[in-house]
Amino acid sequence: MDLSNPIVLGALLAAGLALVMLLATMRAARQRRRARTAPARREALDTIDAWPPEAVRVLTVSEREAFELLKRALPGFMVLAQVPLARFLRVPTQHSYAEWMQRVGSLNADLVLCDSGSRVLAVIDVRAVQESERSQRRHERLARVLAAAGIGVHVWREGALPTLAAVRSSFGGVMGPAAAGPAAPRAAPRMPAAQVQELLAAGDRAALQRSRDSVDEPVPSAFFEDMEPAGR
Numbered sequence: 001m002d003l004s005n006p007i008v009l010g011a012l013l014a015a016g017l018a019l020v021m022l023l024a025t026m027r028a029a030r031q032r033r034r035a036r037t038a039p040a041r042r043e044a045l046d047t048i049d050a051w052p053p054e055a056v057r058v059l060t061v062s063e064r065e066a067f068e069l070l071k072r073a074l075p076g077f078m079v080l081a082q083v084p085l086a087r088f089l090r091v092p093t094q095h096s097y098a099e100w101m102q103r104v105g106s107l108n109a110d111l112v113l114c115d116s117g118s119r120v121l122a123v124i125d126v127r128a129v130q131e132s133e134r135s136q137r138r139h140e141r142l143a144r145v146l147a148a149a150g151i152g153v154h155v156w157r158e159g160a161l162p163t164l165a166a167v168r169s170s171f172g173g174v175m176g177p178a179a180a181g182p183a184a185p186r187a188a189p190r191m192p193a194a195q196v197q198e199l200l201a202a203g204d205r206a207a208l209q210r211s212r213d214s215v216d217e218p219v220p221s222a223f224f225e226d227m228e229p230a231g232r
Helices: 006-044 061-073 098-105 135-150 164-170 172-180 193-213 221-227
Strands: 078-084 109-112 120-127 152-157
Touching: 061 078, 061 109, 061 120, 061 164, 098 135, 120 135, 135 152, 164 172
Parallel strands: 120 152
Antiparallel strands: 078 109, 109 120
């Protein structure tokens, strides 16, 4: 074969280009087939058979110790453990909510200190003494999100938990009347029955309106159902 011949060289180049284009087309077609079959393959998986569940503890030893410490130090408050951020944070939905969930919504707060109405007052982040770089980034991301929501984060280290006195001191700003216990009831003057009924009716209407207008109710569990893939 005479490669110095322009006609022969042109034919070889054209054949090579055609081969490259054919391979690229075949590769693109293969990727499209994989993209179409992947969701169907995932949906065909049975939730139980593909991922056999096994019950484990909710809290580590250090987290259980921190939980009991917080309960003893602040007996007038509600303490919750391992609460997803998406359960007590609400965000605008002009951007992808699923993407927000992937970034931080699925992160858990180790311990959540609430008032008697389940309003979040603070978060306790129980962290290991030695952390990987990835773990540090996750904790820092969690702290930034909570700070933006106006929720304080208290970092406790495993094996070096604070004392009861130190816990009460650090949460002095949120303790308020709840730590002192309920106030003694005072005798109220008698009212005519008709006036009492009118006041109760007005209170019921106000309570109903407050419940409708409330913006800090918890995110309902069913809110996430539309983002869940269909499965069995």
